[in-house]
Amino acid sequence: MPLEVISGLPGDGLSQKTRDMAALAAARGRSVSLVVPTAADAVDARRSLSGDAPVGVRVATLEGLIQAEWALTGDGRRIAGGLARDVLLARALVSADVAESPGRGMVGLLGMLVDRAEARPEGAAMGGDLPGRIVAAVDAYRTLLSSFRMIEMREVCAMIATAPPSAVIIVDGYSDLRSEYELLLQGWSAAGADVFVSLLWRPDTPGTAAVTPMIERLRAAGATVSLLEAGDSAWGAELTRIRSELFAGASPRPGSGTVALAVAEGEESEARHIASVVAGLISSGAPPDTIAVAFADPSRRIEWMRRALHDEGVQVDVEASRAVGETALGAALLRLQACAANGLTREDVGALLRTPFAGVAMEKVDEADVAWRKAGPVRGHALLRHLRQIDSLLDGAVELRGLPIGVAQARKWKKLADRMLANANPGPAPVPSDDGELDASAHRSFCRCLQEALELGDGEVGADEFWERFSGVRVAVQSRRRPGRTLLTSVDAVGSGEFDHVIIGGLNAIEIPRRGSEDRLEGDSIARAMGRLRIKSDPEEHARMERRAFYLATVSARKSLTLTRQGTSDEGLPVRESVFWDEFLDLYRVPGETRAPGVPPLVSVVTADIRGAGGGTRVPRGRLLDGRSLKQLQGVSEVSPSQIESYLSCPYKWFVQQKIRAKAPDEAVDRAAAGLLAHDALARFYREWRTRAQRVTPDSVEAAVQVASDAMIAAARALRQPETLEEIVLLESVGPCVVSLVERDAVFLPEYVPQHVEWEFGGSTGVPAIDVGGVSLKGRADRIDVGPEGLIVVDYKRTTASPLKHIERDGLVQLQLYAVAASRVLGIPVAGGLYRSLKDGSDRGFVLKGVAGSFKQADVVERGRLDELLESAVERARDVATAMREGRIEPTPSADACRYCAASGFCSKAVTA
Amino acid sequence: MRTGFNAGQREAVESRAGRIVVSAGAGSGKTRVLVQRFVDRVLEEEASGRADPMRSVLLITFTDKAAGELTERVREAFLDAGRPGLAREVDRAWISTIHGFCARIVRRHALELGVDPGFGVLADPQTGLARNAAFERAATAGVRTSIHAGVIAELVEEGVADLRKSVLDGYDKARSKGAATADIGIAPGTGYRRAVFQLSEVLDRLMPQYRQLPETATVSANLAGYVELRAAIPGILGIESAREGATAAFALGSCKGDVRGGEEMKALTRQINAALETVVQSAVDSLAAERAEAWRDLLMAFSEEYERGKARDGVLDFEDLQLLVRRLWAERPDIAGRLGDSFAEVMVDEFQDTNLLQLQVIEPVSKAGQCVVGDAQQSIYRFRDADVTVLDGKRRHAEAADAEQSCRLTVNYRSDAQLLAAFNELFGAPAFFGDDYLTLESGASRDSGVTWAEGEPRVEAIVVDKTRCPAKDWRGVEARALAQRLRAMVTDGSATPDDIVVLARASTTMPIYVDALKAAGFDVIAASSGGFYATPEYADVRALLRVLANPLDDEGVLALLAGGFGGLSDDALLALSLARGGECPGLWSALGQGADAGLAPADLARAEAIRATVGVLRDRRGRVGLADAILYATAELGPGGGLLERPESWVNVRKAARLASEFERTGASDPGGFLRHLDDRETFVRREPAAALAVEGSGAVRVMTVHAAKGLEFPVVAVADLGHGAVNAHAAFLLGAEGDGLVVVARGPRSVEGVKAAPSHAWSASVDEEKRLDLEEAKRVFYVACTRAEQALVLAGSTDPEGTPREGTAIDWVLEAARHQGERLAGLMSVAIIGAEDVPDFDPLLPGRLRDRPSCTRDAPRPLLREPGAIPPPEEVSYTALAVFERCAYRFFAERMLRVGSLDVPKAEDPLAFGSALHAALELIARGETVDAARLGRVAASNHLDGRSLERLSCAVDAVRASGIGPLVASGRPEVPFAVRVDGGVVRGTMDLVLRSGDEATVLDYKTGTTWDTTGARYEAQAEIYALALLESGVSSVRMRFIHVEAGCEEVDYEFTAADRARVVGRIGRAFEAMRAAQYPPLPAYDPSLCADCPVSGGLCPVVHPHARRLPR
């Protein structure tokens, strides 16, 4: 029987027509297959047919129909697809020596060739050159296919074309350009079935010209083509004009307000604008389900669109797939695998634990996290000491690590996935929400991949092969178009429907038309391989189809059409508009005139224009108003010189550091830690050394260096292990500094001996605090050396040592206060105070004139000056104590103070570099 | 077609010389030329019969935006030319950036290049992260195993960040020159040994003379030193290790003699000192050479690591694209040849900003013709390794060669004639380009709506005298002065805010100008500069994330409570810190104590809100995305905590949310991971601040960098911060050219054994060259900035006008030019030198906004957390699903609605598989096909039946054929679909065989298996649904026959008439009702017939096999 093509545009009633035909044929007692584009369309068609033709019409997608026919009439070979096909393609590429470890792009490319190659390549075509190897890969694939008892869809079509599934076959909304489908329909028609194909196409309409060649081919094969035209009267004048004039180069005419345009600054602004347009339509009475929002690839736009529509109170049904890793369960599965594959790192395990799929109470995770952060780079099972619950999951994954996918492994993996799904939906027989539905989809995809892996054989697919393919899988939930909900879908899908209001977003060059995939076929070797495989390719076909999809989407709007695009990216980089945008504008203007009077008003959406709920002011920092707080500070009774210096650098910093004392759990390996390490090593050294000698001398320096090295090793052991390069180098730099300081000690203050190391007062050692103006001073000096002139306080510095000039300029008090305290407690006069730099080997501070040793002249003082120095430090300490007790804690920012200040994020005053 | 072109343009459009170099001055209409030339060439090629004329011209642009604009203008030109068909094809044309072109070539020839054709292109921040990871690996290995380990460790310790930057920059530079890192040479040092040896010679020669000098304390001291020095030399020469030797040689520097004394003494001392200086310098040079070697090792290791990482991830970076194309051309000249043959011409725009590598990409395909367009005066991308000499070389060549042509476009159509006159005077001055300057002539500039009083100079220089400003605030004074001047322009009606753009040389100082403009009442659109990470909102978002990640992180909690989300008073913070201890170890648990912790009522309310918000977000972890969490917390806590205090706060919060969204697209969702990602971003994302420019008519002044303004034009341009120096600090390692290759030049250590060391000789020389290039570039940047102006130009900068002009400071150049050109600039440019006292603060009473914004401003609604929706009841169920529902509603839910996955492992003697095989066989018979043994074999194979089952199948088929229903099978219609509407839902299914006679119908349903319900109670529901479908289709009575094929075709029958309809409908309706009420109870206990293959048994469903071991939950 001849094939009949019925064409028209959206709104011409093509779908209704095909359904009527199906119902009529069924009523006449004929067996009917109604072929629809998607599963959702099938549900819709069955619902509409259930009244007129409840019995006798089989509704299916073309693929579904083919699979069913193959299941019935085939020979048991599986139709190649999914993971199994990809694995075989990859293996074929390897075996034909095209690529060592082919990536997804390579696999896709070979898949494309296999799709189009008619016959098995001949031996002659398979030379050793690259094109020859590509041809050989096609051949290798085919060999693999048959050895795994599989068959390509293309071959299936050819085989089933002789026996139509029913007497009448009606294809609604045909648009797939695969030649095998075309041949299949022709075959069925030739075999006696009545075949009707409805197709969105109008003659002489550039928007639908992409399918004209197909129409011509069908015609040439004897098909009749009829045009359905409901008349465009239902559309307003402007939309009617778009139907006939878009892309046709007609002369411009002004718009009437039915079409709106917007250019937005970034993705979010575009989403917010679209959402506000939808909300506006709904509030002016449009039923939400008559509005469709479309993007060329909606999956990239889901998040911000959902968010923006949700914020506007618009309910939405989404038709888009996403990468499996973008679903919660899919990401968790990949993370579980990564946990096992990477040997259970803190990052992987932590991230998995923070998902609901691990099923571990959050508090437990918090505690474990603190323990890990203290411990540094721990990995492996040691991480799990506190977390028994998750063991089964991780142990399961570790056990399966690297194993090929056999039946037993597949079952175990599925069990783990089951467990994770159950963890996230606790309770007996839970009824998950639509979030759970997406997870279930990921679960389904996971199981399907396992199943597909098993189809190649028990244990045939390796672990790496499996996970590589699984991570590339896309997941979609069942598409639904529910009453009361606006639809977010693809440009393709919107074009095959009818809506009162259509909003097409993302009209940017990189989004639509999507180019690039065809480039892959234009390469030299590929082109030659295609020649040898006798594949004809039309690289422009894809772009033409996109043009048609855009056209159909615009003409599927009955009442209003909104087009939007981004003028810049979110970061403000200019974004190029789609060529369709410009061509659409040509309906209204002479090309090039961007601000012609007839062009629909162009709304600019600037990020800064989207304002949040404003108001409120930050609490000014550094003010205590509550009597209780002030009383608390009045009670400050003990301070240390370092606290005093901290207060002097910024009172608020002191308040936060000393009074709030909030610590992060992390054990940092930073400059401060390196300083502590050096101090610790030196303290250990002197504790040990002084059991042997009074001090280091030029004679004993060698032995001392040995002891210092040991002390260094012992001190480093007490610290957490360094992780990063910076940490490693930082810690490694400490040892030489310590050793060199010990070497310098041989000639340092030659007449003095280090009498006290880590000398503490006002602490637990029994040496009392000393009183300065009613406040007790406490602290710990690194070292006190005693000699003929008295005592000299020594303080080690990781950085440079401050000379006397800087001590006075910056108001440093530490050395002086230690000296005063030591002098009082030990009853020895003060002869100086020195900072010893571990970094550059300098010793700076102040020393009494006459003390033996080499000092910078500027640091040498007379007794009177020295007394003054000490006195003024005590004075300062007293003032600071008073200020602290008065609760004066205003921030006094400075670059030095703010650099390592814990309050810099919120004091509102921080000076940043 | 040629109307409206001046002579130069016409020449550039029409010349058909094989190679053309077009020097196009600013605003000289080069885009029009390019477009016309492109269109002409395509039409010519079409006329000459070329197959795909649209692809016969390759046009390379500098930015993607420019490519877009050119494409659009080419499209318009084709329409103008009456060629709509070609117009529709323009997006196929080869018009793109060099990277776009290369990406296309690499994608095409991926196989030849051994690259995956699905390669991704690395962009920020991934590039930064990937590079850092590679650097970290390379340097760690370097510190451990390199032969230069010690030096590398030293470099790391001196500062990892600087080292990393130098390595990464070096890598980029080497690649831009197309050089492999392994080929980089080392700038040789002179060798300290020779210098020490020479020193010994000098000492030996001069010391006898020194001894003859009249004795003074200085002479004796010097001499004693020299004796010691001479004695030390053999030891130093004997040191084997170059490093130790150089260090020891350097130390000799301390032996320099004191130059005080008689003339002869001075002369002798100076000679010895000079020799000593040479020793010190050569020691430094040796140490520097050693560092250079270590650095090159590191660079090579980095390069290897980075390449390996990219290969593993299947990604390329921008430079790779070009390098790959260059490699392709080298390895496969035939491919380059064929592509070159397909181009009638290659056109390159902005040629001044290309480099050698890009040239190597373009040349091999430019056989037929090449037309490059550029302006050396506008080359401003040296920091991205652009090389202006490439253009100069081409132009010189074109001027000399006969077959080539060099044209000049000097008529400017952008700027007002008076403005142009000023440019010519200014930039023709020796302070700028002098004699090299390409003078611009005036064409007819467009009317931009800006009005300017007759005779008023169109260039104004506002020079802030730094000496008359408070220290450190001169830039603030300058910004205020500039903002006030611009405001005056707007208030007196000369310009609108939309007309004005402020260009800054560096993004770092931009905020100062933005603030001043805002204070002057302007709305401002400014690029989101790097300042984001320093904003309080960013700090607040980090705090929020830290607490979401772990509330035991006291520091994070404090930051949250004290920041814009929290808004707790210092009193509250103190109270909470005191409440810690015992039961409540941290601030977060203390927060839960509320009033007991001693919080005042206002703080208490905040505390509760914070706990509630964070609690909700933590409870819904993994379900609420990070971006949503940030926006939700902002809505809930922001207003009360003061988070949104500043006008730009909201923008910053949303930027954080966007980053979160982007991060989540990688499949990660934990706050800890995001925090780490942010750390990396802060450190490694190198991004040129972007332009916020696209939106016109927003009523705001735009502020952007000069680079962002490239290619744009504005009625009024203000160029700010001209006191900013142009000479950059130079890295400790530089790559310099030597011959055709590259060499590393190291600065050398900053100190040796605690003594300061001067830079190495080679480095100083390189730096001088770099400085010279920096200065030239700075002039060009300034030129580009100025020539953006159409009507008026305001220059603002701070300097000491009386002081010596600083090198590389544009405002000093301007002053110098003004002095030099004197009279000639007088009427064209005004110069006002002002101090802080001349710039009063703004009068706050003046109207705030200078112009109402268009009405597109709207408040974003308050974001709420999306409540998960219920899964809607199905609109349609299959008959089998309905049967499952009636047996176990939970399985139905899990399988049919939630649609969890299942694993269907084929097993021997699977009853379901056998059933479908039998159905298939009988369907084939009904279709009239021959079902012989071979065919049955295929059916069995399709259903994965084993040999035994095949036998069983064959028996069953024979049984049917032999039975009374055999003839019925052949005459009925097989597999009849139905879809019947019941109570708002649809039930669908397929009947095995239907026989119609008049308005009566008989349905046959085949049953297999060994268990057989002779009462037929199990089939009743099925019978009812089938009957209903047939009754709905107009049949008056239905007979249902269930045939047990494997039990001698025994039957159970039912009869239905219209009277049964209501009962059936009621029954199905009840099922739909239960679904609508979401009632899905599982079975009370394990039922093997149902649970054994249920996909959720033991998972979501609590029902498990009694003996199964269940994983602990």
Ligand code: SF4
């Ligand atoms: S950031 Fe600076 S101003 Fe703020 S508290 Fe810390 S030190 Fe003080």
